[in-house]
Amino acid sequence: MSKPIASMTGFARASGGISGASFNLEIKSVNARGLDLRLRVPHGIDDLENLLRQKLSKALTRGAVQVNLNITYEHLQSEVSVNQQALDTVLAAMTDLASKVEADRPRLDGILGLKGVLELTEAQLNDEDLADLKQAILNAADNAIADLIASREAEGLNVQAFLTQRLVEIAELTLKAEEHPARSREAILEKLQGQIAQLQEGENGLAEDRLHAEALMLATKADIREELDRLAAHVDAARKLLKGGGAVGRKLDFLSQEFNREANTLCSKSNHVDLTAIGLDLKAAIDQLREQVQNIE
Numbered sequence: 001m002s003k004p005i006a007s008m009t010g011f012a013r014a015s016g017g018i019s020g021a022s023f024n025l026e027i028k029s030v031n032a033r034g035l036d037l038r039l040r041v042p043h044g045i046d047d048l049e050n051l052l053r054q055k056l057s058k059a060l061t062r063g064a065v066q067v068n069l070n071i072t073y074e075h076l077q078s079e080v081s082v083n084q085q086a087l088d089t090v091l092a093a094m095t096d097l098a099s100k101v102e103a104d105r106p107r108l109d110g111i112l113g114l115k116g117v118l119e120l121t122e123a124q125l126n127d128e129d130l131a132d133l134k135q136a137i138l139n140a141a142d143n144a145i146a147d148l149i150a151s152r153e154a155e156g157l158n159v160q161a162f163l164t165q166r167l168v169e170i171a172e173l174t175l176k177a178e179e180h181p182a183r184s185r186e187a188i189l190e191k192l193q194g195q196i197a198q199l200q201e202g203e204n205g206l207a208e209d210r211l212h213a214e215a216l217m218l219a220t221k222a223d224i225r226e227e228l229d230r231l232a233a234h235v236d237a238a239r240k241l242l243k244g245g246g247a248v249g250r251k252l253d254f255l256s257q258e259f260n261r262e263a264n265t266l267c268s269k270s271n272h273v274d275l276t277a278i279g280l281d282l283k284a285a286i287d288q289l290r291e292q293v294q295n296i297e
Helices: 048-059 084-098 108-112 127-178 185-200 208-222 225-244 249-269 273-293
Strands: 010-018 021-030 035-040 063-073 079-082 118-121
Touching (some): 010 127, 048 063, 063 127, 127 249, 127 273
Parallel strands (some): 035 063
Antiparallel strands (some): 010 021, 079 118
16 A cells, blocks of 8 residues: 655654653754754763654655654752862862962852852753663653554645646646637737738848748647646656655755746746636646645655
8 A cells, every 4th residue: 555645744743751750842843855854862971863764754755844842850869979089189270379369268159159160960850760760761752653644644635636736727727728619720820920921021021941940830839739748748747747646845846846847837838818817817827736746745
């Protein structure tokens, strides 16, 4: 079974803990050209970052993904201690300076405020509890990644429905251009005859061979057969991609550029104001298509 169409926008949260510590894990993803992983992991469990990256890289192909992990330690207190070596160095320096400079002796709080004299030891779990905490975080990450994928796929359904409707509009406008009276042989011939008559006017009328070349160029310019055929082919290709599912965002983005190129050419070749209007409507539908394609993984 093919993988559903997924958006690159999603959010998931998981929490858990063990005796002595609890955590909250959040994963948020938005649009990106590739897969951009940014993780914020607390000090002390830095080795989890690579494992989390591996899990995300295996599950996702595109998106800017931000992971935030916060840990709260319970019933554990950080400890403050005096760095005896640093204190001895400070006291020795004070004694030496006292024989050379007249000054009041520093207060105790001033000495303890010197960098390095007091050391803060953060609360830590024992090795066994720390291992249990890491495993709990990894298990929660699996659940959060699954929820993120579900969130992206749910949004993907909405985007897919929107893209499908835009393809219907593009197909209808292409058919409307196909069937417009201005595309008939008679209408093109009449327009062509008028343009040739203008080229023949005056004393500087074109020579016969030049006139033939100009007529051929004008006839070619009025023919939008290739553009219409390519637009229809692009619609079929886009529908197949949406039906097949999976990570098709880049391919759809390429197709949307091709759509736009054909619509521009159709407008430039138009031999009637109505065909130009159809071309502009095509461009509007294609712009909407391309904007939403940027959300597809």
